[in-house]
Amino acid sequence: MAFAADLSTLTDALITSVTKISPSQKGSAHIQSLKRRVQGGLRTGSHTRTDQFAVAKQLEGLQEKFQVLNRDELAEALRSRLVELEGSRNSWLPEILSLLLQLSDRPALLSTVDRIGKKDKPSEAPESLSWSDLNPEGAAYSGEGIWEQVDFTADSSDDDDFSSVVSDVSAPRHRPPSSTSIEEDYIVPDEIFTPAEDDDLIVCIEKAQFWRIENHPPVSQxxxxxxxxxxxxxxxxxxxxxxxxxxxxxxxxxxxxxxxxxxxxxxxxxxxxxxxxxxxxxxxxxxxxxxxxxxxxxxxxxxxxxxxxxxxxxxxxxxxxxxxxxxxxxxxxxxxxxxxxxxxxxxxxxxxxxxxxxxxxxxKSSTDQPMRCLDLLYDLICMLEALGDESASRRLAKLFFLCFKTYTRSIQLWMETGQVDPSDITFFVRANREGDLRTLWHDWFALDEGPRRQKIPQFLETSVQKIFTAGKSMVFLRHLNALLPETCEKSDMTLDEISSSDSLLLLPFSASVESAFEKLVDIDHSLSAIRLREELDEKCGLWSALDALQHVYLGKDMSVLSMIDAKVFELIDRGRSWDDRFLLTEISRTAFSSIPAIDTSRLLVRPASTTSRESRNHRSVVILESISIDYGLPWPVANIITEEAICSYQRISTFLMQIRRARYTMVKQRIRDARNTPVEKDDTLVYALHHNMLWFIDFIYGHLTYLVISTATQSLHSALFETKDVDSMIAAHQSYMSSLEAQCLVSENLSPIHKAVISLLDLCVHFADLQTAHLSGTSNSKEEDDEEDSMEAVKIRPTKKGPEDEIDSDDEDDDMGHEHTLTVSFHDSTYDQQMRKVKLQFDHLATFVADGLKGIARADGLPSWDILAERLEWRRHNILR
Known part of the structure; x- marks a missing residue:
């Protein structure tokens, strides 16, 4: 407590003496604030001890610095003294060494061993110097000028001071004024001038300057x-x-x-x-x-x-x-x-x-046409080689290959890593914004050829697509986590070997460039393409996806499709909610669940909008175009089988389903007709029409599935096995889909024939509806007068049923349920007249289809069209008249 009181008293005295504040203001807030701050500064332990390890580290660094600067003697002297200090340590040694380090001034430059050594020697008494020891005559200390003030800044600079310190560090800091003499102005020695006897040489040099007018006076000519x-x-x-x-x-x-x-x-x-x-x-x-x-x-x-x-x-x-x-x-x-x-x-x-x-x-077109210089140099070398100027062509070829190697750095980076150098404005690959992985191959990168292909050298145009494919393959593999090992060294060696003088002597220049670039491209392209092909085949499920598309869209397994068709067609005939997407999706997934190649979770059925469906006739097969079956593919496979290809699959699937719809209607009608109506003698035309229509439907469907689709699919598999990269696979599949669209009559240029076939299918449905309406009309007309029998208008309305009838129906409902959607009338024409009209329409449409197929077969020469046209033509002559 006594110490605290003394400290408080001393603090008050310190504040009073420094701030000059009267002692009467001792209790003011300002004085108390100053007192707290002073006590905080004087508090014991506010300043920590020096870090001895940091000091030791600084000394070690100083020794290393001496050794780096070739001042080994200083390093050795410092080390020996530190070892000596270790024997007599005390608690304040780190503080002392730290102070010495802070006071040091460029020790590596200004310190010398001599200066350090003198400290070790016992001090000697300086010898006394008297005036008599100095020679007053001709010495620097003679005369009265020794007592004058000397201006050291006039004839010296910082560099002079620095050099004097370095040269003689042992000299006393304060020298006598007479030791620094003022230097006189520098006088150029006479010997560096041309002596007077060499005036002739000067005159000769002046006369050699012929451009002087005085040397060559003009002479009139x-x-x-x-x-x-x-x-x-x-x-x-x-x-x-x-x-x-x-x-x-x-x-x-x-x-x-x-x-x-x-x-x-x-x-x-x-x-x-x-x-x-x-x-x-x-x-x-x-x-x-x-x-x-x-x-x-x-x-x-x-x-x-x-x-x-x-x-x-x-x-x-x-x-x-x-x-x-x-x-x-x-x-x-x-x-x-x-x-x-x-x-x-x-x-x-x-x-x-x-x-x-x-x-x-x-x-000045090097910026607008970045490849023009390379093209011109290439053409120049080819011209010189053709003229036989081997020396110039060989030297310029070396220059060309140096430029070409620099140019191909961006190409090598792209082919080996799939990266685009944004700083290279001459590169012909442009990176677009990354998006959906399903469009990686098609949308993420593009060929930026520039106007008139100015970003592509003329001699590399044939290899540009292969370069583009190799880079995209690397990007594809990177997203599949299946990158290739580095191949940069092989590519560099290829260019160096081909650009050597020995190689240029063996082949013409154009062949040398082509060979060098082909090797550069093929090394990376083949490796990346093979690796990507293996990944698509083994890990990405390419073949299972193709098999799934065959089942879902192209009717590979009729046993599965028949279950879907029966439910959908039955709902359409009954006029119920057949277009419920949840119901259709569930039906499709249940039916396809038995096929291992199909992942039912990827299957989705979506009907079209309500407005487009209401505008169509429910008894026409065109209504089936409202059903859209989607099968989601893995993103690697989706890059090969594009959205356009899926749309083509859907059009073919809809066309096949329309054919099955017409056949389903005719078969169901014949079954009902056989159950409920006795055979009539005058129904020969009806039976003939039924037979020929059913034959037409069966032959069309069999031709498309067993001949066209089966043959094209086998060709696709063979083509895919022979492909070398993804572009070839995409091209093979696009060719396959184009061939299917044409042979299945769903391409745009075959739309007249396709519409005629659809009309034939609608005619088959109408034929079945006429028979159904006739059957219902005949049974009803037995209770009416004979005058109204032939002109009976049959229009059956749907009857109300319970909820249980939507799932389970009896045999009678199965037979007559489709009549709920019929709107057939015999008011304007009789049943026989309408049957004869159906026959005329069938003959006309069948003839149109057969003639159209023969015409396009002669133009394009597809064998499937010839086969279909000949069969339809043969059957047409056998139709009963």
Whole structure:
């Protein structure tokens, strides 16, 4: 308590002395706040001890720094002293070492072992220095100037101070003023100047500058003409400077051309010959200058950057050749000849001249037409090879393969990983927005060929689709978690081997490029396609899905379909709620549950909208178009069997169901007729019509199922076994569906024949309804007068039944239940007249169908149409007249 009281008293005194506040205000809130803050600062334990481990770590780091900077002597000295300190440790050693580390100033730069060593030696008494020991004459300490103030900043800088510290760290910090002398202005030694006796050399150099007017005064050569004669060496050097892109006096650069100053002449050459010679040099220089300007243009396309670098290397080689020629001119006894120089320049600038012509054709279209440069280079090499210029074609081929390898990096990335490089604007694959996995193959990626296929090199057009397929296969495999091992090294090796000089000697250039790219593509395409094919066959259920579609849509098992048809057709005949989607789905799932290939949970039956159904005749087979059967496929299989293919399956399924509907109506009517009506002698026409209609229906259905669908399905399986990638599988299935649509008469170009067949089916249903109405009308007319017998209008209304009748019916209800939907009248025409009308319609429609099939068979040549047409034609002649 005494300590606390003393601390409080001292705190009050400290606050009073610092803040100058009167002691009378001791109880104010401000004073109390200050007191709490001061006590908090003085409280015991507010400052922690130094972390000894952090200090040790800093010292170790300092030793490593000395060793990295090749100051091993400092590291060893520090280590030995730390070892020595370990023997005499005390509690404040970490604080002491931390303080020394914080006070250190660039120890690796300013410390020396000598300075450290001097501390270990016993201090020696400094020797006394007297004025008599100094030589006053000619010494730095002579004269009265030693007492003057010295301006150290005038002739020194921070660097001088730094160097002085580094060079002599043992020197005292405060030196006598006389030790720093003021340096006088630097005087250039006379020996570096040309002595006066070399004035002739200076005059010679000045005279060599022929462009000076005073050196070559103009000499008149006629009216308004003047010329200056120069040496051939001077003209040759001017030409070399011009070819190197330097400004000269003889050649002027005007736009893209090199103009010649005709005021310079040679003493031993005519002006016309010299002008012609210089014109040749000017044309070559203009082309080379165009190349120099091209490589200065910034390029954003990767392969164009590689192309510019290759052209720049060739320019460097050309400049080096010119420098060697110029160096040869300086040799003693060398011969200077402009003609020889022209021959040498033409030889070494041939490749650059060809590139200049190509660049001129390229123009400024490298951004709008990103592949034009590669195409032009390819065409140039092929042309040189055809002309027999092997040297130029071989060197340009190496440049082409460098550019081509840079260009194919995006292609390799796409084929090996399925990724698109967004920074490469020249790549022809564009990634769309990812969506449903069922449309991965068709919608996630697209070929961005650009206008007029400007993003695809002409020599790669045949392989673009294979590249596109290989990349999509990798994306497909990635979503199936079945990625392939890396194949990048194989692809790189292929390009390097083909682009080597030895390979170019064996094959023409076009064949070399084709071979290189085919190997690059085939390695990735074949591996990804085979792996994806295995995944689709073994794990994705492709074959079981095809088998399920055969059962659901194409009537592969009639025993299953007959159960569905019987229930649906019965509900339609009774006029009940046959279009309930829950009822239809349950009926279908129950019927197909016995087939292992079908997953009934994927099966869904959806009727059309109410408005479209009400607008149709319930006795027509067209009403069955309201039923839509959907079978959901796994997303990998859905990429092969597309939604368009499912729609084709549904159209074929509806057509087959319509045929079964007509046959069901006629068979049920014949069964009722056999039960309730005795055989009449004048019913020959009715029996003949019934027989021929039933034969027509059976033959049409049998032709479609047992011949068309069965044969096409076998062909599909064979084609799928031979496919190599998903695109081939999709194409095979699309061909299969197109063939089925055509042969099953549901394609758009066969709509007249299809409508005629539907009319025939409706006619069969109408024929059965006439017989049913006639049977009902005959039994009712026995109770009426004979005058009204033949004109009886039969229109049966539905009767009310209990709920139990919706599920179970007796035999009488089974026989007559379909009459609830009949609206047949004999008021306008008799039963016999309507039967004869039915016969005429049947003959007309059967003839139309047969003739139409024969016509399209002659046009397209499908054998199934010929077979169907011949059978219908044969049967038509056997119909009873």
């Amino acid at each position: 006629g009216k308004d003409k003047a010329s200056q004669t120069i040496t051939e060496l001077q003209l040759a050097r001017e030409t070399i400077f011009m070819l190197q892109g330097l400004p000269t006096s003889v050649f002027w650069r005007l736009d893209d051309d090199a103009e010649i100053d005709r005021s310079y002449t040679l003493a031993h050459s005519s002006n016309e010959s010299l002008a012609s010679l210089l014109q040749c040099f000017g044309e070559i220089g203009a082309k080379i200058n165009a190349v120099r300007d091209f490589i200065k243009t910034p390029q954003t396309i990767p392969y164009m950057q590689t192309f510019c670098r290759g052209v720049e290397e060739r320019l460097h080689e050309f400049d080096g050749t010119l420098s060697q020629v110029q160096y040869g001119y300086l040799s003693a006894g060398s011969t200077i000849s402009l003609l020889q120089l022209l021959a040498d320049v033409r030889q070494h600038s041939h490749e650059l001249a060809l590139l200049a012509e190509m660049i001129a054709r390229l123009g």
